């Protein structure tokens with residue numbers, strides 16, 4: 001009996017200690033650090049146990065059908081608000097909006113990306129996004145070749161072909177989830193940008209390679225929001241779901257490696273010089289940017305695979321969601337785009353970078369979708385690796401900082417009537433002197449989006465191709481609610497019928 005009581009007492013003490021540990025870590029310490037920033041003048045402060053900022057999003061969905069409602073209203077109501085402070089689990093995070101402070105933040109070199117909320121994505125993409133310093137600059141220089149003007153120009157026929165292949169599947173049909181379709185299109189375009197047709201027909205566990213990688217991103221996204229990650233952090237990475245994700249990814253990379261190695265070994269440099277449609281691997285082979293040994297100018301095959309996976313993870317969701325949303329906006333905001341397309345693109349050969357540049361309304365429409373929808377409402381949080389000062393604010397080592405991208409897109413100081421979808425605002429001269437931090441969908445500074453020109457090109461080519469081919473019809477009873485997953489996305493999949501214009 002005595003032993004039983006002693007055991008129960010021991011368990012009770014252990015439980016109490018655990019509760020004290022969690023209360024201290026997740027409440028006392030977090031709140032006291034937040035108060036430190038409130039005392040320095042951050043008036044907009046919001047704490048909620050564990051989920052922090054996400055609670056605001058959940059409330060916004062319930063009350064307004066838009067997870068971003070609160071954030072879109074913030075600067076509309078307080079255009080001069082410089083920053084807010086909130087929490088994510090036990091982490092305190094400051095969001096910056098003031099353009100001068102953003103300038104200082106982007107230049108600050110004492111920020112790292114390896115902390116809570118971010119490290120989980122590092123498990124599946126160890127490339128550019130998470131490289132820092134010298135390594136980052138060196139790889140960024142080499143990989144920028146993927147987005148060289150010439151390569152992007154060469155991509156247009158490839159992109160057209162990808163769209164045409166999809167059109168055969170959807171002609172006169174109702175697609176029940178246009179974001180998913182957007183992701184499939186984008187996934188295919190990233191594969192062809194890097195590797196042309198090298199992966200065609202390849203399967204992993206019965207799925208195409210892009211489906212397999214998309215599945216991995218989805219699994220990691222749901223783990224990032226799980227209670228076990230919020231409570232136990234990195235410890236989760238060695239077990240269960242994450243262990244199986246890592247195993248799958250390792251096998252996928254092995255398959256990629258074999259194909260790329262064979263391709264490099266069988267490339268004839270002379271023939272390559274005359275090849276018309278080159279992909280990134282061709283450019284890297286030509287410039288000796290890829291080799292068995294890593295050097296100042298080159299990366300290894302393993303690294304290029306790592307980068308490919310990183311590009312897929314970074315590009316697939318963001319561009320795929322934007323493409324799906326573009327189709328939605330095309331349905332609800334009937335536009336003059338059809339007219340501009342008909343006037344500019346008369347034959348398939350007219351579709352090139354020059355004609356796309358000439359289509360001013362197309363550019364304005366895409367800008368307006370990037371502003372209004374803002375798929376990336378923020379960047380990956382950065383953690384201060386020492387005490388820093390931004391403006392008058394002294395920020396303690398360990399605090400997370402972030403950029404409020406979407407908040408500024410709804411600031412009336414920069415965008416008149418910000419809650420109105422109005423592409424014309426980009427053409428009436430009012431935004432000619434707009435500060436680039438105010439419209440920042442691809443972020444800024446050294447980690448800005450390397451794929452931004454490619455993303456805009458594939459979306460513009462997509463709009464042209466879709467509107468040339470189809471009349472788009474959104475289900476009449478469709479209800480748009482914006483939720484937050486890894487990125488912002490519609491709660492109800494977007495259903496559109498693609499009626500062929502060639503009856």
Ligand code: HEM
Pocket residue numbers: 128129130140190310311312314315316318319322375376378379380381441442443446447448449450451452454455
């Ligand atoms: C509409 C589409 C897209 C949007 C809105 C977008 C947005 C962003 C943002 C906000 C960042 C900064 C993230 C941070 O610093 O934490 C970023 C980085 C990045 N994006 Fe994109 N992106 C898009 C499409 C793409 C595409 C298509 C690719 C690849 C083909 C891509 C590849 C990358 C990479 C590799 C980085 C990391 C760059 C670095 O750290 O140097 N993105 N993107």
